[in-house]
Amino acid sequence: MKRIAVKIGSNVLTRKDGTLDITRMSALVDQVADLHRQGMEIVLISSGAVASGRSEIKAGKKLDPVSARQLYSAVGQAKLINRYYELFREHGMTCGQVLTTKENFGSRTHYLNQKHCMEVMLENKVIPIVNENDTISVTELMFTDNDELSGLIATMMGMDALVILSNIDGIYNGNPSDPDSSVIREIECGKTDLSEYVQTSKSSFGRGGMLTKCHIAQKVADEGIAVIIANGKKDNILPMLLAVDSDTVCTRFIPASKPVSSVKKWIAHSEGFAKGEIHINKGAEEALTAPKATSVLLVGVTRIEGDFEKDDIVKIMNEEGVQIGVGCTAYDSEEARKQIGQRDLKPLIHYDYLYLD
Ligand SMILES: Nc1ncnc2c1ncn2[C@@H]1O[C@H](COP(=O)(O)OP(=O)(O)O)[C@@H](O)[C@H]1O
Numbered sequence: 001m002k003r004i005a006v007k008i009g010s011n012v013l014t015r016k017d018g019t020l021d022i023t024r025m026s027a028l029v030d031q032v033a034d035l036h037r038q039g040m041e042i043v044l045i046s047s048g049a050v051a052s053g054r055s056e057i058k059a060g061k062k063l064d065p066v067s068a069r070q071l072y073s074a075v076g077q078a079k080l081i082n083r084y085y086e087l088f089r090e091h092g093m094t095c096g097q098v099l100t101t102k103e104n105f106g107s108r109t110h111y112l113n114q115k116h117c118m119e120v121m122l123e124n125k126v127i128p129i130v131n132e133n134d135t136i137s138v139t140e141l142m143f144t145d146n147d148e149l150s151g152l153i154a155t156m157m158g159m160d161a162l163v164i165l166s167n168i169d170g171i172y173n174g175n176p177s178d179p180d181s182s183v184i185r186e187i188e189c190g191k192t193d194l195s196e197y198v199q200t201s202k203s204s205f206g207r208g209g210m211l212t213k214c215h216i217a218q219k220v221a222d223e224g225i226a227v228i229i230a231n232g233k234k235d236n237i238l239p240m241l242l243a244v245d246s247d248t249v250c251t252r253f254i255p256a257s258k259p260v261s262s263v264k265k266w267i268a269h270s271e272g273f274a275k276g277e278i279h280i281n282k283g284a285e286e287a288l289t290a291p292k293a294t295s296v297l298l299v300g301v302t303r304i305e306g307d308f309e310k311d312d313i314v315k316i317m318n319e320e321g322v323q324i325g326v327g328c329t330a331y332d333s334e335e336a337r338k339q340i341g342q343r344d345l346k347p348l349i350h351y352d353y354l355y356l357d
């Protein structure tokens with residue numbers, strides 16, 4: 001593997017009492033530095049800002065959740081990146097901070113700007129350390145958690161693999177504390193439903209939980225990137241996972257072999273920015289879900305909701321009102337509404353700009 005993304009969860013970096021686990025951090029930096037020395041390009045997506053800030057500050061009065069997140073992350077992120085900087089410097093390596101928000105993935109221009117920033121860092125042997133900008137991203141338009149962010153980064157940077165490090169060995173086929181449960185070692189790409197195994201409980205400092213990890217991992221693997229969920233608290237975990245014929249306990253999502261264009265990958269992760277809904281009839285749904293590549297044509301559209309511009313992201317809904325995909329529209333909403341039901345016009349959403357769930 002040439003290029004990998006490594007996501008480190010809050011629980012990997014914090015001790016039970018909420019303080020930053022410098023020993024663990026240092027061990028992970030050693031492993032990343034070794035891989036970097038061998039010529040691998042690595043992007044770290046590191047959580048831990050809120051957790052490390054929380055243990056640093058004793059707020060004078062009780063804080064509401066938004067204020068607490070802003071205050072703790074402002075302090076904690078500085079502490080976190082400072083520590084990373086010193087640890088990498090001991091290896092003669094430089095790391096750099098990339099703070100982002102979900103909105104930065106909404107428009108293709110912002111998306112490409114971020115990509116360019118990280119490409120130039122990698123080109124100059126700087127290790128990007130990415131986190132959500134928790135100080136300003138407090139609205140409903142924030143990432144579910146850093147697992148979602150790591151999926152976006154892996155797709156955006158054309159990674160060979162995404163390694164998600166948590167405080168658990170992988171996805172268990174039952175309650176992890178039940179002695180009869182064991183780690184599911186491999187998950188084929190496609191539609192394996194993992195929700196029956198995954199408990200909704202979260203670890204003490206985590207935000208999203210295992211269900212978001214599964215959802216993101218499946219989506220990223222479907223786009224042709226290998227995903228591994230493993231235990232970041234285990235010594236030497238990264239080289240062990242990446243070794244040829246590794247039998248280290250973890251959950252591996254087998255990547256799809258079909259190539260997916262970079263525009264399609266961007267669209268696949270852009271559902272949160274949809275400006276409207278395109279409702280289609282049964283015939284159009286059947287055509288779209290058939291094996292042959294098909295565009296969304298106005299002849300199969302029954303209704304259009306919302307106001308959008310040409311090139312905006314829209315949801316595609318079937319007759320039952322269920323979302324079946326997202327796409328980038330070739331018409332603005334006013335024009336599209338006028339042409340509903342018309343034949344022989346350019347597609348409303350071209351196949352190249354369409355992602356089906
Ligand atoms: N079937 C399962 N297999 C593994 N972990 C599970 C499962 N169901 C729920 N979990 C919980 O998910 C937690 C990891 O998710 P999360 O708290 O988001 O961690 P992180 O901070 O590393 O992102 C585990 O510590 C575990 O308690």
Ligand SMILES: N[C@@H](CCC(=O)OP(=O)(O)O)C(=O)O
Nearest residue numbers: 010047048049050145146207
């Ligand atoms: N941006 C937050 C990350 C929150 C989060 O997603 O945590 P986790 O579920 O442990 O990856 C922080 O640095 O505290």
